[in-house]
Each structure stands twice: as C-alpha cells, then as structure tokens.
Amino acid sequence: MKLLSLLLIIPVLCIACRAQRSALPAEMPAGLSVMFHQGGAMSRSYRKFEIEDGLLTYEELKSHSQPKVTWNARVEPAELAELYDAFHSNAFDLIENDKRDGIVHDASSESIALSLGIGKSYRVIYGHNSPLSGRNLERYRAVKKALDTLLERRRPSPDSDVDDERLSGTWRVAGERGGHAWYLQWKFENGRFEQRGYPPLFQKGRYRITNVDGDKLTIELYDQEGNFGTANRTIQVAFDAEESLTIGGHGGYKIVSD
Numbered sequence: 001m002k003l004l005s006l007l008l009i010i011p012v013l014c015i016a017c018r019a020q021r022s023a024l025p026a027e028m029p030a031g032l033s034v035m036f037h038q039g040g041a042m043s044r045s046y047r048k049f050e051i052e053d054g055l056l057t058y059e060e061l062k063s064h065s066q067p068k069v070t071w072n073a074r075v076e077p078a079e080l081a082e083l084y085d086a087f088h089s090n091a092f093d094l095i096e097n098d099k100r101d102g103i104v105h106d107a108s109s110e111s112i113a114l115s116l117g118i119g120k121s122y123r124v125i126y127g128h129n130s131p132l133s134g135r136n137l138e139r140y141r142a143v144k145k146a147l148d149t150l151l152e153r154r155r156p157s158p159d160s161d162v163d164d165e166r167l168s169g170t171w172r173v174a175g176e177r178g179g180h181a182w183y184l185q186w187k188f189e190n191g192r193f194e195q196r197g198y199p200p201l202f203q204k205g206r207y208r209i210t211n212v213d214g215d216k217l218t219i220e221l222y223d224q225e226g227n228f229g230t231a232n233r234t235i236q237v238a239f240d241a242e243e244s245l246t247i248g249g250h251g252g253y254k255i256v257s258d
Contacts, residue, residue, distance in 0.1 A: 022091035023120075028084040031117020036147055040108035049151065051075055051083075054223070055191070055206060056154055071164070072191035073154035073208055074222060086146035087114055090139035093122045098131040112143060156209065163212055164188075167237065171245050171253040185256075186247055193221065201227045215239040 033053075039046035049058040054077070060069045092114055109127025124140055126132050132140055156164070167188045174183035187194040188207065195203040203226030211218035217237040224230050238246040245253035 020094060022088070023093050024088045024091070025116075026088065028081050029116045029118055031115075032080065032084060033115045033117065034083065034147070035113040035115075036110070038108070038110040040106065043108070051080070051150075054080070056151070057191070058151070058155075070190065071156050072206075073156065074206070074220070075150070075154065079150055079153070083146050083150055086143050090142045092124065092139070092143055095124045095132070095136050095139055097125070097136070098133050100129055100131065104128040112140070112147070157212065163217055164209055166239065167209075167217065169255045170257070171247065172256045173250065173252040173254070184250065184253075186253065195226070203228050210234075 034051045035048070036050075037046065037048040039048075045061055045063060047060045049056060051057075054075050055072055056075050057072045058070065062069075092112075107128035109125055109130060111123055111125040113121060113123040115121040124132075126137075126140055169189070170185065170187040172183060172185040174181065176182070182198055184197045185195070187196075191206055191208065193205060193207045195201070203224060205221055205224030205226075207219050207221050209217055210220050215238055219235050219237055221233045221235065224233070235248045236246075237248075240246055240251060243255065244251065247253055
C-alpha cells in the first residue's frame with residue numbers, strides 16, 4: 001500500500017518540478033527587447049527606458065518645473081548577452097507577486113518587461129500594490145541591478161547631453177561650382193540623422209556622441225542605409241564662430257528651419 005502511494009506521488013512531484021522550470025532559452029534569442037518603467041499613480045513624474053535593435057532609449061521627467069531628459073546609446077551585442085543572462089539565471093519568467101493586501105491609490109510602482117522576439121513576453125510589476133518577497137524579490141532585484149549597471153555604463157556624460165542639444169537641428173551649406181549649384185545638409189534629432197545633398201545623395205541612420213573635447217565632437221554613425229552603405233562611420237564635428245558647424249572637415253554649415 002505504501003509502495004503504491006509512493007508511485008502515485010512521484011509523477012505529481014515530477015510535474016511540479018517541470019512546472020517550475022524556466023521557459024527562457026539558454027541562448028539569447030534574436031529580436032530580444034527589454035523595457036523598464038517607473039512612475040507614480042498620482043504624479044506625472046516617471047522614468048523609463050527601452051532596449052531594442054541594439055539601441056537604448058531613455059526618458060525621464062522629474063517634475064513639472066524641469067525639462068524632460070532624453071538620450072539614447074548603442075548597446076553592444078556582448079552587453080545585451082550579459083543582460084539576458086541575468087534574466088535567464090534568475091528565471092525571470094517564474095517571478096510571482098505576493099497576494100495583495102488592500103490597495104494604495106497613490107502608490108508608485110515599477111515594471112520590467114522582456115520580449116523574446118518569438119511571440120513570447122514576460123512582465124513583472126513591483127510596488128505597494130504588486131508586492132514581492134523572498135526569492136521572488138531577490139531575483140527581481142538581481143535583474144534590476146543588471147539593468148542599472150548597463151544604464152550607468154551607457155549614460156552620456158553631462159557634456160554630451162549639452163552638446164547633443166546644441167547639435168540638434170538641420171544644418172546646411174550651399175554653393176556653386178563650375179556654374180552648377182550644390183548643397184550638403186545634415187539633420188540631427190533624438191539620436192537619428194539624415195544626410196542629403198545635391199548632386200543627389202541620401203544617407204540616414206542613428207548617431208551617438210562618443211567624445212567631447214571643448215567645441216569638438218566625435219560622433220559615431222551606425223544602423224545606416226543610403227549612398228554610403230551600412231558600415232559604421234566616425235565623423236568629427238566642430239562648433240565654429242558665429243554659430244556655424246564644420247562636419248567631416250567641411251565648414252560653413254548654418255542651422256536652417258525644416
């Protein structure tokens with residue numbers, strides 16, 4: 001009788017073990033994206049960022065009296081793999097909230113969402129109305145720490161924030177050569193650029209400031225398409241006198257309205 005009872009219990013235990021096994025694949029899948037959001041129910045302040053297609057996009061509003069902070073940065077494949085390992089090793093898909101004891105209407109909360117790019121996504125909310133404790137809280141904090149580490153590593157310096165705002169806009173230089181008119185134009189906005197010109201040329205993609213040296217910037221161009229191909233490029237930009245720019249060794253660019 002005891003043997004029969006044991007034989008009946010073992011399959012149940014095995015099913016429970018399988019149910020608690022993470023469904024996250026060991027290898028990072030293609031098309032991975034991660035989102036984080038933090039905010040309060042009764043406040044307009046928030047902090048959020050997203051990592052998708054190798055680009056980290058950050059946005060924060062601290063108060064009504066302060067301007068919104070936005071920036072973006074490229075995330076290397078090795079960094080993304082290291083971040084995914086934190087999700088996998090902490091079985092992010094198995095994190096469960098505790099039972100809620102009442103509702104706090106003005107409570108803040110934060111959430112982390114993971115999309116695998118294969119039709120599967122997971123989201124964990126943490127706050128007064130979505131409590132976590134014990135191992136669930138430990139695993140959530142481990143994933144959050146990995147996100148914070150990447151965020152601080154890629155956060156631009158204060159100088160680059162200022163110069164990105166200074167660079168933002170459409171810059172144009174034009175002239176005539178051999179009786180034929182020509183122009184070159186660059187547009188920088190929210191981490192994206194467009195380059196146009198005549199004789200006809202077009203290039204677009206993403207950019208980030210990698211170095212600031214006084215009025216000189218080093219800018220990396222990536223995720224590109226157009227006349228100059230898709231390979232990453234680095235250009236030098238300098239702020240000249242009278243609010244003009246030198247871009248890639250060509251001076252005289254003036255800001256224009258779109």
